[in-house]
Amino acid sequence: MRILYAVQGTGNGHITRARVMAPALQQAGIQADYLFSGRDPDAYFDMECFGQYQTRTGLTLATHGSKVSKWQTLRKSRVGEFYRDVRNLDLSAYELVLTDFEPVAAWAAWRQKRRCIGLAHQYALCFPLPGTEKAPLLKQAVSLFAPTDIRLGIHWQAFDAPILPPLILPQTYPLHHDASTILVYLPFEDGAEVRHWLLQFPEYQFRIYLKTETPGCEGNLTFLPLSREGFQQDLARCGGVICNAGFGLCSEAMQSGKKLLVKPLKGQVEQYSNAVILEQMQRASILQDFDKTLMRTWLSRAGADEMRLPDVAGRVARWLKEGAVESPQELANQLW
Known part of the structure; x- marks a missing residue:
């Protein structure tokens, strides 16, 4: 099974999830090629685990003065380049696209009628979460940015929705506070x-x-x-x-x-x-x-308890290998 794993590179959290998923996909017998967008190609670091990955400009939010700037976001968006990248990305070699809120591959999959599965924190925002009450069009915005056939949202709680626990690399250094x-x-x-x-x-x-x-x-x-x-x-x-x-x-x-x-x-x-x-x-x-x-x-406050997490990456990789037949809700129920 060969897939294209496309990752939004704006924040390091997206790339961290891909670092967790990469060995799990390999262990499940899935060959993954990687595509990143959202930052300058020379701004990526410690990317050896992804092999010969591709980059695209993509789309991202621009900030100014510690806040999102809608004007700067529009001004810096290279819509023409984005359209060309979507049109020119050939997905014929892949059985499916796995996107971590990466828009180029998601829209290319939509255009080429290739199955696309979203695995990202942002897809949890398609459900009513605390703090989203004043954003009634959030689900539509998420779907418009990086459309998918199946959404696997990720969060710290399930919120009575098909949302999975976080995908985090295990801590490799001894913990002390x-x-x-x-x-x-x-x-x-x-x-x-x-x-x-x-x-x-x-x-x-x-x-x-x-x-x-x-x-x-x-x-x-x-x-x-x-x-x-x-x-x-x-x-x-x-x-x-x-x-x-x-x-x-x-x-x-x-x-x-x-x-x-x-x-x-x-x-x-x-x-x-x-x-x-x-x-x-x-x-x-x-x-x-x-x-x-x-x-x-x-x-002056004390530290917190360590958060214990299941092997989300391994279960998702096996789910993909098995054809992604189980519903996201069934998958979430197993993991929680």
């Missing part, structure tokens, strides 16, 4: 503002990952280039994580038993909903702005 060390990943925020805020807590060490070529230090701040291995090491030993409310990193932090302080990206309903659900689960505090008092309260 150094309360004085905090991991920070805020790629959509103003770096100078983040720096000024964190310098006000000199008794804590902040490990900050960002787009830089070389590491650097300033007081209690350590600035680090993006690295999957280094990030996982810091995640294993830190006392807590400060991040935007993306699904992937929050899931990894919960699996490792780390407390979370999340700052949802303004204007993005997915991150707002994630933050609301995390707060309801008592897994995170929500940061609307760089509030010193809230930060002090959060820093």
Whole structure:
């Protein structure tokens, strides 16, 4: 069985899911070719496990001033290039397309009448989740962005819907909780503002990952280039994580038993909903702005319990190999 696995490359959470799925697909006897879109080709890192993968420009949301900018999103969208990529992507060699909210392959599958299965957190947004009440057209927007024949949504709870548990790589480094060390990943925020805020807590060490070529230090701040291995090491030993409310990193932090302080990206309903659900689960505090008092309260809190997860990737891979006959609801019931 040969499939095309297409992955939205805008956020690292999509790629993390693909890292989990890759060995599971191979073990199930499925040959997968990989296509990524949503960022510049030279901005991908630690991609060896995907072999000779393809890239496309695709579609993505643009941000400005720590919020989604509709104008910048429209201005930067290369609609003509997107249409050409959809038209030129030949799917004749594949039995099906598996898309993690990647639009080029999803629309090419629709155009060529090739079976397409969606496996992504975003497909959970097609169901009524906390924090989505003010977005009545969300299901239509998700379907329009990356249409599929079958949707497998992913979330931290089932919400009485055909939603699967998270797909997360198992923690490879020994876990311990150094309360004085905090991991920070805020790629959509103003770096100078983040720096000024964190310098006000000199008794804590902040490990900050960002787009830089070389590491650097300033007081209690350590600035680090993006690295999957280094990030996982810091995640294993830190006392807590400060991040935007993306699904992937929050899931990894919960699996490792780390407390979370999340700052949802303004204007993005997915991150707002994630933050609301995390707060309801008592897994995170929500940061609307760089509030010193809230930060002090959060820093004083204890860590959380580790989140135990089933082998979602293995079960999904076997489901695909068996022809994806069982309904998403049956699959979800087995995993939960």
